[in-house]
Amino acid sequence: MNLLVIHGPNLNMLGKRNPKHYGHLTLQELYETLSDEFPDVDFSFYQSNYEGEIIEALHEVFTENFDAILINPGAFTHTSIAIRDALEMIELPKVEVHLSNIDKREDFRKIDYFKDIVNKRFMGHQLDSYIEAIAYLLELVA
Numbered sequence: 001m002n003l004l005v006i007h008g009p010n011l012n013m014l015g016k017r018n019p020k021h022y023g024h025l026t027l028q029e030l031y032e033t034l035s036d037e038f039p040d041v042d043f044s045f046y047q048s049n050y051e052g053e054i055i056e057a058l059h060e061v062f063t064e065n066f067d068a069i070l071i072n073p074g075a076f077t078h079t080s081i082a083i084r085d086a087l088e089m090i091e092l093p094k095v096e097v098h099l100s101n102i103d104k105r106e107d108f109r110k111i112d113y114f115k116d117i118v119n120k121r122f123m124g125h126q127l128d129s130y131i132e133a134i135a136y137l138l139e140l141v142a
């Protein structure tokens, strides 16, 4: 499976963010752990703090050979209709992942512009949210 993994703003700062919500792993360590856990998955990792760059990374899906998309949009989850529109165009299997449980935090995090356009959401289990999401995608594309 060729999997595009997209991370939104501030997720490049994992390791420095509140460990209660986000754990202790850096983004690089997260990438390495996922690559070790799923040696047969061909990962393309992308992170940006900029909304337009994430939109352009999603547009590139139309000229690349991906089988599925995993996105953690960070705070753009709660604000970005533009990223939602870009993701909605893509007909591949797609999952939304969060380290923390956005439904059990501040009210503003309960707004999720992606939840009805993804195949499934995985959240609240830190690293395991990703592992569960990738296992789900592997079954879906098999």
Ligand code: DQA
Pocket (backbone or CB within 6 Å): 009, 010, 011, 021, 072, 073, 074, 075, 076, 077, 097, 098, 099, 100, 101, 102, 109
């Ligand atoms: C997050 C949750 C968002 O509310 C927050 O803005 C993030 C990370 C998560 O993985 O739990 O940056 O997407």
